[in-house]
Amino acid sequence: MSDYRLVATTVCQALTSVAASVVLFQSFSQTILPNNSQEYVYGYIRHVATRMSRQLTMTIREYDGLFGDELYEAAEIYLAGKINPSTKKLRVSKPKSEKSFRVAMEKDEEVVDVYEGVKFKWRMNSEQVKNNAQGSNNFTVSLRQVENRSFELSFHDKYKDMVLGSYLPYVLEEAKIIMDEKKTVKLFAVNYDGIYETLGNVWTSVNFNHPSTFETLALDPQLKKNIISDLDGFVKRKEYYKRVGRAWKRGYLLYGPPGTGKSSLVAAMANYLNFDIYDLDLNQIRYNSELRKLMVATANRSILVVEDVDCSSLMLDREKEQELSVDDKRQVTLSGMLNSIDGLWSSCGDERIIVFTTNHKHKLDPALLRPGRMDVHIHMSYCTPDGFKVLASNYLQIQKHPLFENIENLMKNVEVTPAEVAEKLMKNDLPDIVIQELLDFLEEKKENST
Helix, strand or coil, X not given: CHHHHHHHHHHHHHHHHHHHHHHHHHHHHHHHCCHHHHHXXXXXXXXXXXHHCCEEEEEEECEECCEECHHHHHHHHHHHCCCCCCCCXXXXXXXXXXXXXXXXXXXXXXXXXXXXXXXXXXEEEEEEEEEEEECCCCCEXXXXXXXXXXXXXXXXXXXXXXXXXXHXXXXXXXXXXXXXXXXXXXEEEECHHHCCCCHHHCEEEEECCCCCCCCCCCCCHHHHHHHHHHHHHHHCCHHHHHHHCCCCEEEEEEECCCCCCHHHHHHHHHHHHCCEEEECCHHHCCCHHHHHHHHHCCCCCEEEEECCHHHCCCCCCHHHXXXXXXXXXXXXXXXXXXXXXXXXXXXXXXXXXXXXXXXCHHHCCHHHHCCCCCCEEEECCCCXXXXXXXXXXXXXXXXXXXXXXXXXXXXXXXXCCHHHHHHHHCCCCCHHHHHHHHHHHHHHHHHHHC
């Protein structure tokens, strides 16, 4: 028994000595070494210790080349709910457009997660590097500090197959559930100051609080039904698109006179699918290379919108492109747009919808309209009797009125947009007054058209 006590005493003394040495070294290094050198030394010690153990460490970077890494994004969302109350450093932010705070791990902080009885240690790493980006005309655009972030996932090497086979897929799935529960539809616009930086900086967003839904749209009921059916079919056919060898995307062309509800339909689609909207103004983009980068930077499960595409001075037909000068050829062209939505770059993402709107369909190059680019053409017509009933219900909360029949008969012969009707219905809360004014407006419009 005395031998066991002697061994135990010796071990305790050795551990105490090691602990004291570590504390002494740490104190010495903090006094003598600058901060950068301390990080290097500590990193080297961790590296040596890791090599001597059975621990395996996987690195998950925020960006994989040009693209944001899906696993990194999922880990950041998943780990936000696993942060220990004793954690000393947290990254907290609150965008102006959001109600709640965002909480994430800060540099050098660790989180221990337990999955099926196995412990996994996550560590956040970050380093500042200079971004020396080159523009399309070969001049240096910026020299600002860019943060490169990554996660380190450490575990016993015998669980490698478990990590790749079930743990990481579990993290992805849990993050998706969390994201779907908390997601607010966003409206993105181009961030021109960040267009030559990392992909995460080329778009900027605000919360999208547009109230438009398919129930409130003044559209023909059968047309609504067809659009909803097409959207449902698109989001459910991932394996089908993969099997037939096509990118999982769908194009919609909305055409018709101004005021017929094209923008409202886009908003209703986004709210129905819970998809973010990316608003792309082609007249503000200078080069095809910028367009490609913007397209690649759009997230999955999103709608890319190009409004009034016929008004873009850069969307030339391909015959006219041959007449451009060298400087003009640097601009966004129809060929560049077609390559972005239907070429090799179009496969860089899944579950994406592209919407073009136009007041003049006949002005567009036929190459832009073919199936595979614009798969569904939706004519946004003038207000119909069915559309009027929807508007009356929305604005006046009435389904019947003695003057409805007269108004509906006039709408069959008068070209009036849903926007014009809505403007009349908003003027007063008293249905009798508003309906009479709308009837007078339609009769006057009919007289002026004859």
